[in-house]
Amino acid sequence: MSGARPEQAVLSRDTDMSKTDDTRAVIEGMVDGLNDHRIADIGEFFSDSFRWMGNQGCGIKTGLREFQDNWQRPFQAAFSDKICIDEARLYMGEWAAAFGRQEATHSGDFLGMKATGKRIEIRYMDFWKVVDGKIVDNWVNVDFAYVAAQLGVDLFNGEGWEAFDRGDRSAPRPD
Numbered sequence: 001m002s003g004a005r006p007e008q009a010v011l012s013r014d015t016d017m018s019k020t021d022d023t024r025a026v027i028e029g030m031v032d033g034l035n036d037h038r039i040a041d042i043g044e045f046f047s048d049s050f051r052w053m054g055n056q057g058c059g060i061k062t063g064l065r066e067f068q069d070n071w072q073r074p075f076q077a078a079f080s081d082k083i084c085i086d087e088a089r090l091y092m093g094e095w096a097a098a099f100g101r102q103e104a105t106h107s108g109d110f111l112g113m114k115a116t117g118k119r120i121e122i123r124y125m126d127f128w129k130v131v132d133g134k135i136v137d138n139w140v141n142v143d144f145a146y147v148a149a150q151l152g153v154d155l156f157n158g159e160g161w162e163a164f165d166r167g168d169r170s171a172p173r174p175d
Helices: 017-035 064-078 144-150 162-166
Strands: 046-053 060-062 079-092 095-106 119-131 134-142
Touching (some): 017 079, 017 119, 060 064
Antiparallel strands (some): 079 095, 095 119, 119 134
């Protein structure tokens, strides 16, 4: 890219590095709370006005109540016996990030798919901003396409790029 470059890392540039241990404590407590399937009292870790910003299919939740009603409850209705396993966590001042998986049983409706009873893996990435001991922002990416594939539904209708990896199709190249 020639010329002016976009400004990078604007949100985390001025993080207070002395807050790293406090941020770690909030995130670790929150993950334990989610693994205990807490909903009603999860506000211990989230500000009332926090923003939960998910990828397409997940939606955006504004405020604790919306997160509880439009993410936690439907998710737990669709997937029971779930456990969250962060494979890596990173902490930097007021910021934290993780990626990992949830292992769960598909026990309720999900994206129009009726319960299958299958044990599946739900991959995710989370990025959190913690202020004054509470999560104020949470950017989330949940791999719904992988979840659907485990349930026998190809959201890409055979057009996924895995076909290039298998050698079923040739990958296009830029001119």
